[in-house]
Amino acid sequence: MVVLSVPAEVTVILLDIEGTTTPIAFVKDILFPYIKENVKEYLQTHWEEEECQQDVHLLRKQAEEDAHLDGAVPIPAAPGNGVDDTQQMIQAVVDNVCWQMSLDRKTTALKQLQGHMWRAAFSAGHMKAEFFADVVPAVRKWREAGMKVYIYSSGSVEAQKLLFGHSTEGDILELVDGHFDTKIGHKVESESYRKIANSIGGSTNNILFLTDVTREASAAEEADVHVAVVVRPGNAGLTDDEKTYYSLVTSFSELHLPSST
Ligand SMILES: CSCCC(=O)C(=O)COP(=O)(O)O
Numbered sequence: 209m210v211v212l213s214v215p216a217e218v219t220v221i222l223l224d225i226e227g228t229t230t231p232i233a234f235v236k237d238i239l240f241p242y243i244k245e246n247v248k249e250y251l252q253t254h255w256e257e258e259e260c261q262q263d264v265h266l267l268r269k270q271a272e273e274d275a276h277l278d279g280a281v282p283i284p285a286a287p288g289n290g291v292d293d294t295q296q297m298i299q300a301v302v303d304n305v306c307w308q309m310s311l312d313r314k315t316t317a318l319k320q321l322q323g324h325m326w327r328a329a330f331s332a333g334h335m336k337a338e339f340f341a342d343v344v345p346a347v348r349k350w351r352e353a354g355m356k357v358y359i360y361s362s363g364s365v366e367a368q369k370l371l372f373g374h375s376t377e378g379d380i381l382e383l384v385d386g387h388f389d390t391k392i393g394h395k396v397e398s399e400s401y402r403k404i405a406n407s408i409g410g411s412t413n414n415i416l417f418l419t420d421v422t423r424e425a426s427a428a429e430e431a432d433v434h435v436a437v438v439v440r441p442g443n444a445g446l447t448d449d450e451k452t453y454y455s456l457v458t459s460f461s462e463l464h465l466p467s468s469t
């Protein structure tokens with residue numbers, strides 16, 4: 209078996225979700241279609257609620273920032289209170305969400321709404337999150353060895369907790385010491401990793417970040433975080449240069465902690 213030695217200074221393992229702990233297919237074939245199929249009805253049902261209005265407010269602010277982008281879908285400022293006005297607004301939000309999702313955008317506004325929508329599906333038991341078989345045993349082992357395990361995903365913290373709380377392996381939320389999402393910064397920006405280290409109360413070189421996306425690995429590495437690129441079935445291919453440059457793992461069981469035999 210291939211083994212990747214974890215440097216002795218590492219005390220924190222920071223995990224990406226999609227493509228690392230969880231198959232991309234689960235996200236693309238189950239989570240995302242749920243949003244596209246239900247967003248209109250969700251907005252119609254929850255429109256008057258504070259949480260929904262906050263989500264729409266964030267999406268509108270994001271739409272303003274995106275106005276210069278090709279194909280961007282605007283969300284007009286709130287008009288009157290007529291039924292037709294509301295339906296038009298809801299349609300604009302639906303179109304904006306679908307446009308963002310067609311580009312797999314990772315905006316905080318989109319991810320916040322998605323998290324709120326998945327809440328109902330997970331709580332009702334209509335969905336269970338998939339994790340690769342090696343994830344839970346490895347995380348348990350790391351924690352027994354004294355490692356802290358944190359999550360950093362573009363999915364909102366609320367969505368992350370839903371996945372870990374309602375998984376095919378049961379409720380595994382207790383295996384995670386903390387969660388980060390794009391509110392701390394985007395995953396392709398090195399500053400985000402410095403902020404995460406600060407927030408955890410350590411140095412960036414105490415962290416090992418596991419991700420499937422080399423742009424994320426590169427940003428983390430620029431901040432002096434240790435990185436390994438996770439190769440899973442269904443992930444995007446890597447170039448030969450990337451394969452040579454990065455430490456690769458196909459299973460968490462390939463990580464060898466300094467104290468482990
Ligand atoms: C954790 S929520 C579901 C996945 C998601 O919406 C997403 O954007 C995943 O991004 P990641 O950073 O985990 O690759």
Ligand SMILES: [Mg+2]
Pocket residue numbers: 224225226227228419420421
């Ligand atoms: Mg990922």
